[in-house]
Amino acid sequence: MTIGSPSRLARPTSRKGSTSDDSRSRWDEVSVSTLVPKMRTEELRAYFGQAEVLKGISLPIAEKQVTAVIGPSGCGKSTFVRCLNRMHEVVPGARAVGRVLLDKQDIYQGDVDAVRVRRRVGMVFQKPNPFPTMSIRDNVLAGLRLNGERPDDPDAVVEKMLQRVALWDEVKDILGRAGTGLSGGQQQRLCIARSLALEPEVLLMDEPCSALDPIATARVEELIHDLRKTYTIVIVTHNMQQAARVANFTAFFYLGKLIEHDRTDVIFTRPKEQRTEDYITGRFG
Amino acid sequence: MFSRYARRKYTDVVVRAACVAAAVLALVPLVSVLYYVTSRGIGGISLAFFSELPKPVGESGGGMANAIVGSCKLVFLACLFGVPPGVLAGVYLAEFGHSRFGKWVRFSADVMSGLPSITVGIFVYSLVVLQTKHFSAFAGGVALGVLMLPTVTRTTEELLRLVPESLREAALGLGIPKWRATLRVMLRTAAPGIATGVMLAVARVAGESAPLLFTAFSNPFWSSGVNEPTASLPVNIYNYAVSPYEEWHRQAWAAALVLLVLVLLLNVSARLLVRSRVGTR
Numbered sequence: 075m076t077i078g079s080p081s082r083l084a085r086p087t088s089r090k091g092s093t094s095d096d097s098r099s100r101w102d103e104v105s106v107s108t109l110v111p112k113m114r115t116e117e118l119r120a121y122f123g124q125a126e127v128l129k130g131i132s133l134p135i136a137e138k139q140v141t142a143v144i145g146p147s148g149c150g151k152s153t154f155v156r157c158l159n160r161m162h163e164v165v166p167g168a169r170a171v172g173r174v175l176l177d178k179q180d181i182y183q184g185d186v187d188a189v190r191v192r193r194r195v196g197m198v199f200q201k202p203n204p205f206p207t208m209s210i211r212d213n214v215l216a217g218l219r220l221n222g223e224r225p226d227d228p229d230a231v232v233e234k235m236l237q238r239v240a241l242w243d244e245v246k247d248i249l250g251r252a253g254t255g256l257s258g259g260q261q262q263r264l265c266i267a268r269s270l271a272l273e274p275e276v277l278l279m280d281e282p283c284s285a286l287d288p289i290a291t292a293r294v295e296e297l298i299h300d301l302r303k304t305y306t307i308v309i310v311t312h313n314m315q316q317a318a319r320v321a322n323f324t325a326f327f328y329l330g331k332l333i334e335h336d337r338t339d340v341i342f343t344r345p346k347e348q349r350t351e352d353y354i355t356g357r358f359g
Numbered sequence: 360m361f362s363r364y365a366r367r368k369y370t371d372v373v374v375r376a377a378c379v380a381a382a383v384l385a386l387v388p389l390v391s392v393l394y395y396v397t398s399r400g401i402g403g404i405s406l407a408f409f410s411e412l413p414k415p416v417g418e419s420g421g422g423m424a425n426a427i428v429g430s431c432k433l434v435f436l437a438c439l440f441g442v443p444p445g446v447l448a449g450v451y452l453a454e455f456g457h458s459r460f461g462k463w464v465r466f467s468a469d470v471m472s473g474l475p476s477i478t479v480g481i482f483v484y485s486l487v488v489l490q491t492k493h494f495s496a497f498a499g500g501v502a503l504g505v506l507m508l509p510t511v512t513r514t515t516e517e518l519l520r521l522v523p524e525s526l527r528e529a530a531l532g533l534g535i536p537k538w539r540a541t542l543r544v545m546l547r548t549a550a551p552g553i554a555t556g557v558m559l560a561v562a563r564v565a566g567e568s569a570p571l572l573f574t575a576f577s578n579p580f581w582s583s584g585v586n587e588p589t590a591s592l593p594v595n596i597y598n599y600a601v602s603p604y605e606e607w608h609r610q611a612w613a614a615a616l617v618l619l620v621l622v623l624l625l626n627v628s629a630r631l632l633v634r635s636r637v638g639t640r
Contacts, residue, residue, distance in 0.1 A: 164531055166457065193534030203525040207547050217533035220543050265529070272533060 106323070106336055111175075112137035112276060112306040113158060113195075118172035120153050120162055127153050129330040130172070135276070140298060140307045142321030142338065144314060146353065149327040151310045155278045158308065159195035160188040176276070193221070196274035200281040202261035204253030204268070211249040213264055217272040235267040239297055259290020263297065270301075277301065279309040283316065295320050314354055318342050326350045396615050403613025413579050419606055423614055425581050426590040429496065430618075433575055433591055434565050436500020441507030442557055446546075448508075449515020449553075454541055456516065465516075472509035479505050480570035488574060496582060496589035499575025503564040510563070514556025518549040551632060558629035562622045568593030592618045 111134035120128035127150045135141050135158075143151040156162040157170045160181060173180045181191045204213045214232045218225055225231045232249065236242040241263045245256070253264055262282060269277060279298075283291040298320045301307060311317050317324050318338060325335040326347075334341060334350045345351045352358055407422045414421030448468070452461055483502040488494055522545050530540035546553075568591075576588040577598060592614050599611035 159532070161528065161532060164528065189534050189536050191534075192532060197528075197532035199525060199528060199532070201525055203523070203529040205526060205529065205544060205548070207544075207550075216530075217535070220530065220533065220535045220539055268529075269533065 109134060109136040109139070109323070111135055112177070114175045115154075115157070116173040116175070118154070118157055118170065118174060120150070120157055120170040121168065122165070123167045127330050128157070128170070131327075131332045133325055133332055133335055135306060135308055136323055137306050138302060138304070139322040140302045140309060140320050141323045141325060142317035143308065143310045143325050143327060144312070144317050144353075145327035145333075146358065147312065150330040151327045152280050154327065155197075155280055155308055155310050158276070158278055159192045159197055161192065161197060163188070193272055194274055195276040195278060196269035196272060198262070198266050198269055198277065198279045198282045201285050202258055202265050204256075204261050204264050206252065206254045208253060209250045210245050210253045210256070210264060213253040214267050214271055217268055221272070231271060235271045236264075238270055238301075239263040239267040240293065240300075241267060257290070259286050259293055262286060262290070262294060266294075266297065266301075270305075274305070276306045276308065279307065281310050281312065284312065291316070314342070326353060328353070393619070396612065396619055400612035400614075400616030403609045404616065408610070408613055408617075412581065413610075416602075416604055416607070421610075423590070423592065423595055423610065423617075425578065426592050426595045426614065427617065429575070429578070429582065429589040430565060430591045430593075430621075432496050432585070432589060433499045433503055433571070434561055436496060436585065437503030437507055437564055438557070438561065440501055440504030441560070442511055445508045445511025445557075446515045446553065448512040449519065450541060450546065452512065452516040453519035453545075465513075468509040468512045471505075472513070474506075474509075475569075476506055476567050477569040477572075480573045483570065484573035491586075493586070494574060494576035494588040496575055496585040496587065499571045499589060499591070500585070502570035502574045503567060506564050506567065506570060507557075507560040510560040511553075511557055514560070515549070515553050518552040518556065519545055521552070522548045555629045555633050558625050558632070562625040562629070565625070566593055566618060566622055568597050572597075592621075 113135040115131050115133050115135075118128055118131040118133075119126060131150075131154060143154060145151050153162060158174060162168050162170050170182065172182070174182055176191065176194065180186070181188075204210075205216055208216060211228075211232050212219075214235050215225070215228055218231070233242060233246075236245060241260060244260060245264075253261065256264060262285075266277075266282075283294050286294065295316065298307060298309065302322075309317075309320065321338045323335065324338040324341040326333045326341065326345075326349075328349055334345055334347045336346075341350060342354055345354065405422075407420055408424075409422060409427065410424050411420070411422035412425055413423060448464065452465055452468075455461060456465060479502050483498055483505065487498040487501055491498070526544055526548060527540060530544040531537065535544075571591055571594050575591055575594070577594050578588045578590045582589045596611050596614045596618070599607040599614065602608070
């Protein structure tokens, strides 16, 4: 099982880094200074009760790119992505202040409906969570149906979405079976299909592979490669190799603060901050 | 060293024997009730028992068809009055029950589940019977519904709490409004368990006689609609058992057997429903 060529992996000890032709061609098109942000957070602070878990995060999210959020446990990376579609406030006692712009509109402004935000900014969770009372087919359609929409041709939607997550061939004959009967990796791809059926603009992935085995992880990572042509993706991961493999940009969080945000190859080869280098070289976290 | 080991062995045997004895002892009432009711009641069971009205005193034969139908009617009405508010109250407690008001509701539901059923009978008597000025199936249904309410409420709450939080997050993450996520995802997932809870509550109230004495009362004939006094198996058992007539005693035993079988069927099917659900997971 090879995921990406070894040259893509971080070689942080070497300050010259992986500047092989292969990786250069991949990165040439984008840079932090010229990126087009789909979303942008400004001085975003998040709280659980009295505890401040995000201490003023200002971060642009590049359009149709993959942004990885890395950092040690408890650094606020999950909280951060949950703020991007207003899922943070679902937890009792949780609140967020600051600005989160989606296409230049602040989604935390008083008159913005959180429900509408979540339709534009989809989410995939750490543990695959298909609806246990629904078949595979109904799981794909769940988002549309529970939002009161009746697609003209539901079968076409189901096929298109399952094709998009490369699950169609595996499940096309068992669409009527329970979604919970699939393997973990299949369930996670089903959940991604369920999110994509709503045609979101941004897809948030909160450690989508941490409950999966390496093969299933590889499938999901391949999928992310495909999806970034169409969607803006933010992926939280505690796996630095994964960030290096799938992300164009990487943000390093530590103790609720954004330490560094740059192109992934820069973060992993010549980080500006000592703490970033310490983390990616495994000195803590 | 050895003696300590021997003593431990000895203690183990004694305690284990005590536990087995206690378990057997607990089974004795159940088995003897089943045996006794069956042996006394089986003689009174006949086709006529299920199809005919009671005969006047002195005539032999007759049945309790009206009481069997009446019991079903009362249970149906009880579900109508008890289940929807119970389920909705359970949803409230599970979803919004962290408030002071929620604690208060939960506490009163717990108190209510310990309420003597005769008290509920008197309560509904003054609330419904005195207002409408006659006994009725409606009043009986209200009384049984009130008895079901706390069980249904707490079962619904407990089962909703058992639904993984990740499903709620999945639904909310899809941009589904909270009320719809609660009804279509959370409640839907907990539905089989809630149905079981409802069936157990039904099994409990189906055997109640005390709350029906002042509400549904009794009726030796067919009752039409819900506005007439209505016969029911438990009340008939009581009336027949305290009568001085041998024939009526026989009928009371038969009615007890029918009621027992009905309640057992409800209980067993509720449990099978749960098991089949767990099996498919």
